[in-house]
Amino acid sequence: MAVLPASPEPGAPGAFPALVDQHCHGVLRSGPEPEAFEGWLTEAHFTPRGRGTPRPGSAPEDSGVPVSYFDTQLGFAVRRWCAPVLGLEPHCPPESYLARRAELGTPEVTGRLLRASGIAAFLVDTGLPGHLLTPGELAESAAAEAHEIVRLERLAERAADAARDTHSFLAEVSEAVRESARTARGFKSVVAYRCGLELTPAPPGTSEIYAAADRWLASRVPGGRLSDPVLERHLLWSAVRTGLPLQLHTGFGDPDLRLDRCDPLLLTDFIRAVAPYGAPLVLLHCYPYQRGAGYLAAVFPHVYADFGLALSHTGARAREVLAQLLELTPFGKLLFSTDAYGIPELFLVGARLFREAMTELTREWVRRGAWSPSDAERVARMVAGGTARRLYGL
């Protein structure tokens, strides 16, 4: 196993292999304001202090300052890994970090953190809101390459915003899927959020799709979210039929989901149903169901697993979370990603936590004789980016 270098130069001999971030989002063009920063460290709905109700979880008498979302594994990881890249001591106080961030300005902070991450390619889900860098701008800022992943729900919501009637809506969805298959590297679905993962596995019939689209368009307010289960299945099957990889949110996320309905094992019947179509399914995040995800990747040839925000949010414990994914997942089926969104810190933290976890886990296994050094290097290359390059045709 290559030793983790102090100043990583991706691709340099002896360095950790260059990373492919197979699932991420854009970062803000400007900001966030210091008081809003910690809202990007949590999946909770966040209102900056003074604008909403006082947050439970603050403990002023302990430390003189209110506890914040900086007091989490992710918050500690940001202070550890990102502070030095901005010229500060690791674990400097949040206030110093935010002040330095404001002093440097968003473009400089973004460029520094992205270039320090060792990520050579980004696959960007462009379906999230906000004034975000485009994939091309992200690539430029990081001196890397970037490709698009199309979020199916956003595609359908855009089609609904523009559609005159049900027929034109469904025609536009078909056309948009077809067009995306030419330009994007894969699809992404958040059906976990909208319906849970216990889907009727079969594709819906045409009349069923029309009836569901009629209902949804009739009741929808402009900008309204798609959560109709028939239309969700229609989208999933449309994506599967293109043969491109389909990324599926599983496991934890923000409080809009019911976590117990996001267990990837609930997808089992859908996984079986789409097997003949050949499209790879990539299970995102998976936490805390990473062992079940590993089982699915082990027994279904077209299933892959990723860890996404699970490493970033568990910080000092990322090693154990990654280790559980490495129990059953065949080593050629596991993919690195950061799920970064909004702030560039999440790219650096996700990348460093993965590198550290992978390096130390495999170093320990080599030390105990369980793995050979060359296998450890080979598996690290696959997970870091080799498998993603093959899967997405980069």
Add this chain to the structure above:
Amino acid sequence: MAVLPASPEPGAPGAFPALVDQHCHGVLRSGPEPEAFEGWLTEAHFTPRGRGTPRPGSAPEDSGVPVSYFDTQLGFAVRRWCAPVLGLEPHCPPESYLARRAELGTPEVTGRLLRASGIAAFLVDTGLPGHLLTPGELAESAAAEAHEIVRLERLAERAADAARDTHSFLAEVSEAVRESARTARGFKSVVAYRCGLELTPAPPGTSEIYAAADRWLASRVPGGRLSDPVLERHLLWSAVRTGLPLQLHTGFGDPDLRLDRCDPLLLTDFIRAVAPYGAPLVLLHCYPYQRGAGYLAAVFPHVYADFGLALSHTGARAREVLAQLLELTPFGKLLFSTDAYGIPELFLVGARLFREAMTELTREWVRRGAWSPSDAERVARMVAGGTARRLYGL
């Protein structure tokens, strides 16, 4: 991180911070008899040897003595931590431990173990049966403070024992909740045992409550347990409306429950429904669903998590269980408790396992550079008692 002192003096400089046991029960005034002692080490229904059927799980040919509930992580932890406080070698044989216990007598054993635990405040759920010390007596024996937590089901069962009719029963429940809110520090519910945690989230309507109370009172034998789901929801909502913390059993316990129906994630819709009322919800125990509990604490501002009997019963593995809770739970949302009941050993074991686990986990994270030493000390203070003091207004 403070070094764990050989003879802890809570509050002394460099010592581990004083503990607040935010969920426990009373201990027996006298006894238990030696042959009944191991029944307090297990959540199984226990019949002392010779009085019931031979227990499977005994293995006479292995050791000359039948395997007992001493042959568990908790049993080993009791012999490790409690024997020295009674003047014996750690890991002395169970027989020696029981003989020494009988020799010293219950009050002496209780006083020694409680005072050695480093617990400075107890929040006592007074709803369990047995000839137990009151919170005041527990406090005196431990040279500490104690406060009451009122168990909702016991409150309702007492009201039913005394009620002339449905109207007077419901009036008495309302009055008892109101009165408890003045004198107690919080409420506790074992709805997990009685109905499972997949509750209809909305509060029941008045006529629904009356009908359920009619049914229950008509069919109830004196002393009968409450398990009606409508009345359970009525109790939960009555407690939530007081604004006091509400402790909810989740995760493992005795065989009366279905563990898969005690996954705290099943509470998600209830958690959302009560959010506007401001009452903190404290998820107790959580094992083996501690990662899901951490998610709930991470995304819902009014949700807290505790570990209770999960550390005591996993003994040498307590560190890993605590570590999983420290993955997603914001550090100001995690609370120490022992869930001790019946025997004072459970206070000492719960306290020592927590201190050791917290000290060694954070020492390792500091060593690896993932946490700063001052953060480690600060988080240990929060979990040990700082957050509980704030939450319960101690």
Add this chain to the structure above:
Amino acid sequence: MAVLPASPEPGAPGAFPALVDQHCHGVLRSGPEPEAFEGWLTEAHFTPRGRGTPRPGSAPEDSGVPVSYFDTQLGFAVRRWCAPVLGLEPHCPPESYLARRAELGTPEVTGRLLRASGIAAFLVDTGLPGHLLTPGELAESAAAEAHEIVRLERLAERAADAARDTHSFLAEVSEAVRESARTARGFKSVVAYRCGLELTPAPPGTSEIYAAADRWLASRVPGGRLSDPVLERHLLWSAVRTGLPLQLHTGFGDPDLRLDRCDPLLLTDFIRAVAPYGAPLVLLHCYPYQRGAGYLAAVFPHVYADFGLALSHTGARAREVLAQLLELTPFGKLLFSTDAYGIPELFLVGARLFREAMTELTREWVRRGAWSPSDAERVARMVAGGTARRLYGL
């Protein structure tokens, strides 16, 4: 704790205690062919290369050779532990391993691996297909003893193959269960695969059984599998009434099952219903639900847990999986097994991973003072085989 000897001699002073493999299957009489070997390393349905579609998960550009099921924890464990027994370097390339295997021939490979495993007794589920060694032949090849475990579904399918009508089918089932109870050491059920584990707990009535048998026999093609839930419950209750141990598949296996329906906690009501009958229930594998299995073993006197294929398939992580089983499971309720099937490598890998995991876990707990050395030795003896010898009357 005894030090793990380089060349284990089971039973020798200071050596790890002799193992009883309480759940395994036969190995192939000849073969497998080299290109089919890796199919025995996975629970996935496997088609040797060139005969089926190209497998996703292969990554030719990483290493020059396609990734295979050798690139799993189990594959690495086979190369680590088995290669030296065949005279090769640990972690030699898969091609070298397969070539050496072919050179030595199946009987020599089988004898070497079995005798190196340290397994002194095998309990063989004889209900799996293939040209397999019988229990007697396995015993001879291993210089050990072997006993039969009867698979209930196979027993019923054989009865159906031979039956003239419903009455004779049910009579034959009864007779076969009775006869098996005289000759075998226990029963095994794969109801997890056929119906999931959320069973109606009560035994079915006679007319219900007859109606279900009518339906099944009428629709069945020769060789057809039993999956009728009424007949499954009839088989389970027939086995329980013999008082012999009943092994139940739980947790992961091949893609025919829905893993979320194999959580052993789903058996809770059945476990309660059969408690009065005294038959021990042994939960097999349990992964990833090992903590729930430990809970069941902790609170129900007639429930035992095993780890089976969970250690073999998690390889370098076997220690953590075993550790989770040792959290709640009373130490006299946990049983070693390999679940080996088809290739003798699975016996050696299962045995070595268990020995290493058990030795290192308990050594660490002794080092930290959590366990005493004599307790560590005593618990290792129980889990390795002491409890199985008592439970199955060996």
